[in-house]
Amino acid sequence: MVAHSGSPGAVRAAGRLNQPRPAVVETRVDGTPVRVNRQPVALLREEWRVVDRWWTEEPIARRYFEVVLQSGENAVVFRDEARSCWFTQRGA
């Protein structure tokens, strides 16, 4: 008896690019960020909301902020309204 020599091939799991990463954000009363990952925010450039997939079991409700930190670095952070926590994200 001779076993088959071919290799069956593999299942490759595709990953998501620009996955959100948890961030430590301090805010003002109105919810705008003051410090992102312990770095003070120098400028708040833009703010927008994304509400999507409300028809699924994993709805998305995010409040995004594009900020410039005191170090000169650009950053995009958002607050996940459903889970009440903050994330940074590239590619936004």
Add this chain to the structure above:
Amino acid sequence: MIACILVPGFELRAALRKQPGLALRPAALAPAAGTEPLLGPVTAEAERLGVRPGMRLGEGLATCPQLVLVEQDPAAAEQAWEEILRSLEDSGFAVDPAEPGCVYFETRGVERLYGGLEAALRRALAAVGTAWDPRAGAAQRRFAALAAANVARPGQILVVSDERLHDFLAPLPLELVPMEPRRRAELHELGVKSVGQLAGLPGAAVAERLGPDGRRAWSLARGGKPARVRGRRPPAEIVEALEFPEAVGNELTLRRAFAALLETVLARPERGDRFIRKLALSARLVGGGSWRRSVTLRDATTELGRLKAALSPKLAELPAPVLELRLELVELTEHDGQQLELLPAAGGELDVRLREGLRQVRASTGSGSVNQVVEVAPWSRIPEARALFVPRDD
């Protein structure tokens, strides 16, 4: 002798492997989306309660309100069937599969190997596995072997010699002879209900009344023409699959993922310089079902554009969102005299250098370190849904 191994209701049995509890309940294979609402094979319990394969869906549910409809899983059935065929091939049988659940082989070569016809058939049944309840039939002719396997009980072997052939076939029901349902109905109306009654009719009259299909059925009823069984060419085993982080229903996204899979599978070293003759695309669907389409190319090729053009349109036929997409090179052929390029295409050398560079990176950093970014939904408002990264280990 020609042997036939039969697993009745194979598609249902394959679909029930994921939910074995249903095997003891009244269950039937649901009709495929977009086809006539007719039930597929049914379980023994459903049969006991009056449900028959081929019954209209509404009639089946009215007959047995507790009937469970099992969704078709063609990819699982195909995979299980391929495992069975390989197991038979590993035992030395040169198989000629007719359809999932029915396979023929010539016993002449293996009789000596296993010490006789019955021992060889017993070995074949063992190779299929008792879980499938296979039955075996053997005769000098293909149709007679199929009829014998149909009559046999699970695990039983039925050998029909040529002398006993007509006596064996005569009392069998006409349903065993493959023909168009309306031709069968016509014969029933004429009072022809057994194989023997059909075989007893004059051939010319049958051909005149029922046409070529009837003539073929008549010929089979008389045992059929003696024909050789040719073993299949075992399929190539080059498979690439892509699992999505979430179910994907968008056709454009699927086309892009398919293109990435195609590039990866073409770069597999096992393919060597061989050309692709037949390839299959399958998908695992949301809700547990599966989907599969295969394409045989008139001219074997490795051209990305032609392969995409052959299979991409099939993605529009997907009945539900996809969790995993799988591409299989089923049959490869040697070079068959295609016109080669006189000069290499622009960028060809750069492509080779890039691949070599990536190979070096992979060698130094390990598997999974080289990825391809596939833009899947660039219009999405959710940044992480716009692109996927797919590992490239080719």
